[in-house]
Amino acid sequence: MSSAASVLDLPFTRRRLANGLDVIVHEDHRVPIVAVNIWYHVGSKNERPGMTGFAHLFEHLMFEGSQHHDKGYFPPLQQAGAQLNGSTNTDRTNYWEVVPTSAVDRALWMESDRMGFLLPALTPERFETQRKVVLNERRQSYENRPYGLALMAMMAGLFPFDHPYRWPTIGDVPDLEAMQFEDVREFFRAYYGPSNASLVLAGDLSTEDGFELAERYFGDLPAGQRPAPIRAAASLSEERRLVLEDRVELPRLYLAWHSPAMFAEDDAELDLVADLVANGKASRLYRTLVYEDRVALDVSASQQSRELSSVFVLAATAAPGKSLADVAARVDVALTELAASGPTDAEMERSRAQVEANFLYRLQTVGGFGGKSDQLNAYNVLRGDAGYFAQDLRRYDAATQHSVRIAAGRYLMAEGRVMLSIVPRGQANAALPGSERIPVA
Amino acid sequence: MPVDRSALPGVGPDPAFLFPRFERHHLANGLEVRVVEHGSMPIVSFALVVAGGSGSDPGGREGLTGVVADMVDEGTGDLGAIEVSEALANIGGDYDVEVGADAVVFTLTTLARFVDRGAGLFAAMTTRPSLRDTDFERVRQLRRDRLRQLKDVPSAVAERAFLRLIYNSHPYGHLAIGEERALAELTLGQVMEAHGAAFRPSNATLVVAGDLGAGELLRAAERAFGGWQPRSVANLTLAADQPVPVPSRPRLALVPREGAAQSELRIGRLAARRDTPDYPALVVMNAVVGGQFVSRINLKLREEKGYTYGARTGFDWRKGLAPFVLHASVHTAATAEAVSDALHEFDVLRGERPVTPAELELAKASLTRGYPQSFQTVPQVARAVGQLALYDLPDDYFSNFGPTIHTVTIEDVTRVARAHLDPATLTMLIVGDRQVVGAKLSNPEWPALEVVGA
Numbered sequence: 001m002s003s004a005a006s007v008l009d010l011p012f013t014r015r016r017l018a019n020g021l022d023v024i025v026h027e028d029h030r031v032p033i034v035a036v037n038i039w040y041h042v043g044s045k046n047e048r049p050g051m052t053g054f055a056h057l058f059e060h061l062m063f064e065g066s067q068h069h070d071k072g073y074f075p076p077l078q079q080a081g082a083q084l085n086g087s088t089n090t091d092r093t094n095y096w097e098v099v100p101t102s103a104v105d106r107a108l109w110m111e112s113d114r115m116g117f118l119l120p121a122l123t124p125e126r127f128e129t130q131r132k133v134v135l136n137e138r139r140q141s142y143e144n145r146p147y148g149l150a151l152m153a154m155m156a157g158l159f160p161f162d163h164p165y166r167w168p169t170i171g172d173v174p175d176l177e178a179m180q181f182e183d184v185r186e187f188f189r190a191y192y193g194p195s196n197a198s199l200v201l202a203g204d205l206s207t208e209d210g211f212e213l214a215e216r217y218f219g220d221l222p223a224g225q226r227p228a229p230i231r232a233a234a235s236l237s238e239e240r241r242l243v244l245e246d247r248v249e250l251p252r253l254y255l256a257w258h259s260p261a262m263f264a265e266d267d268a269e270l271d272l273v274a275d276l277v278a279n280g281k282a283s284r285l286y287r288t289l290v291y292e293d294r295v296a297l298d299v300s301a302s303q304q305s306r307e308l309s310s311v312f313v314l315a316a317t318a319a320p321g322k323s324l325a326d327v328a329a330r331v332d333v334a335l336t337e338l339a340a341s342g343p344t345d346a347e348m349e350r351s352r353a354q355v356e357a358n359f360l361y362r363l364q365t366v367g368g369f370g371g372k373s374d375q376l377n378a379y380n381v382l383r384g385d386a387g388y389f390a391q392d393l394r395r396y397d398a399a400t401q402h403s404v405r406i407a408a409g410r411y412l413m414a415e416g417r418v419m420l421s422i423v424p425r426g427q428a429n430a431a432l433p434g435s436e437r438i439p440v441a
Numbered sequence: 442m443p444v445d446r447s448a449l450p451g452v453g454p455d456p457a458f459l460f461p462r463f464e465r466h467h468l469a470n471g472l473e474v475r476v477v478e479h480g481s482m483p484i485v486s487f488a489l490v491v492a493g494g495s496g497s498d499p500g501g502r503e504g505l506t507g508v509v510a511d512m513v514d515e516g517t518g519d520l521g522a523i524e525v526s527e528a529l530a531n532i533g534g535d536y537d538v539e540v541g542a543d544a545v546v547f548t549l550t551t552l553a554r555f556v557d558r559g560a561g562l563f564a565a566m567t568t569r570p571s572l573r574d575t576d577f578e579r580v581r582q583l584r585r586d587r588l589r590q591l592k593d594v595p596s597a598v599a600e601r602a603f604l605r606l607i608y609n610s611h612p613y614g615h616l617a618i619g620e621e622r623a624l625a626e627l628t629l630g631q632v633m634e635a636h637g638a639a640f641r642p643s644n645a646t647l648v649v650a651g652d653l654g655a656g657e658l659l660r661a662a663e664r665a666f667g668g669w670q671p672r673s674v675a676n677l678t679l680a681a682d683q684p685v686p687v688p689s690r691p692r693l694a695l696v697p698r699e700g701a702a703q704s705e706l707r708i709g710r711l712a713a714r715r716d717t718p719d720y721p722a723l724v725v726m727n728a729v730v731g732g733q734f735v736s737r738i739n740l741k742l743r744e745e746k747g748y749t750y751g752a753r754t755g756f757d758w759r760k761g762l763a764p765f766v767l768h769a770s771v772h773t774a775a776t777a778e779a780v781s782d783a784l785h786e787f788d789v790l791r792g793e794r795p796v797t798p799a800e801l802e803l804a805k806a807s808l809t810r811g812y813p814q815s816f817q818t819v820p821q822v823a824r825a826v827g828q829l830a831l832y833d834l835p836d837d838y839f840s841n842f843g844p845t846i847h848t849v850t851i852e853d854v855t856r857v858a859r860a861h862l863d864p865a866t867l868t869m870l871i872v873g874d875r876q877v878v879g880a881k882l883s884n885p886e887w888p889a890l891e892v893v894g895a
Contacts, residue, residue, distance in 0.1 A: 007482060030481060030817075031817055032456045032457075032458075032813060067446075068446040072735065072740075074734045075735050075803060078735055078806070078807040079452075079802075079803050079806045080452045080806070080810060081806060083811055083814060100455075100810050101453075103453070103810075105452075106449055106452055109444065109446075109449060110449070113446065117446075129744065129745070129746075129747040132748075132772075133743055133747050133750055134750075135772075136703065136747070136748070136749050136750040136770070136771070136772055139702040139770075139772065140749075140770040141750075143702040143703075144701060144702045144703045145594070145595075146590070146593040146594060216444060217444055220443060247593055247700075248593050249589050249590050250586070250589070250590060280526045280529070280530060281514075281522055281523055281525075281526035282523050282524075282530060287523060290583075291522065291579070294579065294582075297590070317590070319586065320589070346527070349531065350527060350530040350531055351530075354530055356533060356552070357532075357535070357552055358533070360484060360552065361484065361535065361550070361818075363482060364482060364484070364817060364818040364819070367814075
């Protein structure tokens, strides 16, 4: 691994402005572009029942103009050759632009204007339009998509009604319809100040210029509040079997377990478990379910790592004529076997090669979702250590057959889990026996 | 010094952009190899472009090329499907295949120190697949099941139905996954025949890109692909060489999806070939009317009316006649209004409200200034060089893209809009709730509504 180890690094410089804004600069002069990436440490976990979907709707409003540029956010940046976007999840909201080096001033002017001066530009009309756009987004991406409501149903099965991970980031429809324009102001004040944000500049600029620019555009903005950390615990002590009828041709089984938070002990191991059981034809469940026994069309697994706690999800679609019980029985055999005997030498070797390659591939782009600037912010905001890249890789290198086996046993053999059957409409009997119907808002 | 917030900072001149230089070589067996030194990460990517694609599926065998492409990682030599997957994982390999209308593009990205293992595995998979009967049966069945699942995916239903509406029986008129009856009747013999016909050194181009010397990259390609035997067989029948389909009359069609929360919408027509001299003008026209967030149609349908999460237009470029299509998922209740607004925007660009100097400048800037971003990673560069081979574009094509776009005038945009955006020539398709939207789609200026199958 020595040839690659020298480049498996993500160097940076970090400073905190007087108003609390974290600024991180990473130099990469290969392409004449600069990535601007801002994370606000607010997501749907900061919402409460009745107000779900607000953080994401707010993200939409951030593109509608600010006091000194009181119109659409896109034109001046597209004019400058920028790619740009934003996204919201349970834990954070991010915004990014990738611009030619000569347009970095414009991008920072605009990002700082909406961080400091958003409210004067917001109107009830803009709010109403974006409410409609978000309702369209929800219908397009969830209601009108096969299996699109599965995640919502699983979370409803795993978490109590007031847990921050119970509701979907897109929000429940009645909440979206009931939202008030007046609530925008309070939300902005609570979460969108420099002291709750982290800015990364990555690419073709010097470290010195990066900090100078950050100070110039953001240094004068008032600090704002730093919201109190959210704490919430969740556990499940029994197996919950749920069924949801959907417009689908074939039944699919979802299994979900509570699992350790991002970066916590066993988080990396469960990532490896997900690969071991469902990534590629050589994975254990693909091999059994799809290749050999042909009871399923597909299988996937992931450790969905999040700030407060995580969820391990496994899904498989039944082949025509096969039942979800056929699928579930084989999944249980495979997981029990993994928890008893652990991975083989060959499996560990493969997963190490893939981890190393994936960390290396991640270093190829400076901007956008998952680029180097986004990774630095993820480490800084969610770990409190922008320099965590190398340690993150070490978590995977340090995993052993023993630790993977223990993690699989500890979490995936637990009594508590959700088994969700998504079945074609009118075929509730295709669900696992004993499943209760679950309503989804 | 406080920030001057009275005006936006200006931006500097267009960044100079030069696409990486690459070498062309021909192996003794006739395979063209393009070699690109690129990047500062120890990564290499291989891209093998095999001409043909789903457009070369013979009538009645729609989906054949897709099955052939799928069989490539199902075993080679002593390795079965599982062993191939293991071998790829052991080199951290990222393998992918894309079945396009004119070509199949295989890519493999791996760590530079595995360049020889990667090249050898990639060559064995693509040029000497086992094509075993049991694998064929499984792959075919999975694709049939997938086809069945796609009936529930409104965007997939729309893609499939729209292609059929505008191409009729032309070989471009089906998706790569094919048709149920054709898949059911496909035989392993046909798969072997199709592989033999398309997978020949003279019908393919190999791109090798990465952070190694050009000589080393070429040697890896030569060692792995040098033994690929040329075969003289009848040339493939390419879709691009088929007679141009007679443009069908414009139609307004609906695929019923009872209770659908949204209507999946397509509006478009057959427009132009990839080698049209109007290419730059069409690209600019697309950006103005629907190709970007700030396009007329997205601003109207999303930002002004709130009918949709987003509306986009685009060309699905092909070597032969390619379609220009609007894609959107709109609120069921606003379906007819969305169609009407989109048609209006197409209409007025033809002269009533031609592109303005500011719009033209914005479109050009957004197309050209951000261009270098598309070529950051090794696989991006390898695929890009593969596209040059596929469409017979010159080696300096990407470097000249910006200057060429800047030659487009307002008159050019109006001219190509007149040629391609006349609402009376456009076909419209809705996948949605017939009860709710059907009646509202009756409009004296539109074709009569036809209900079509999925």
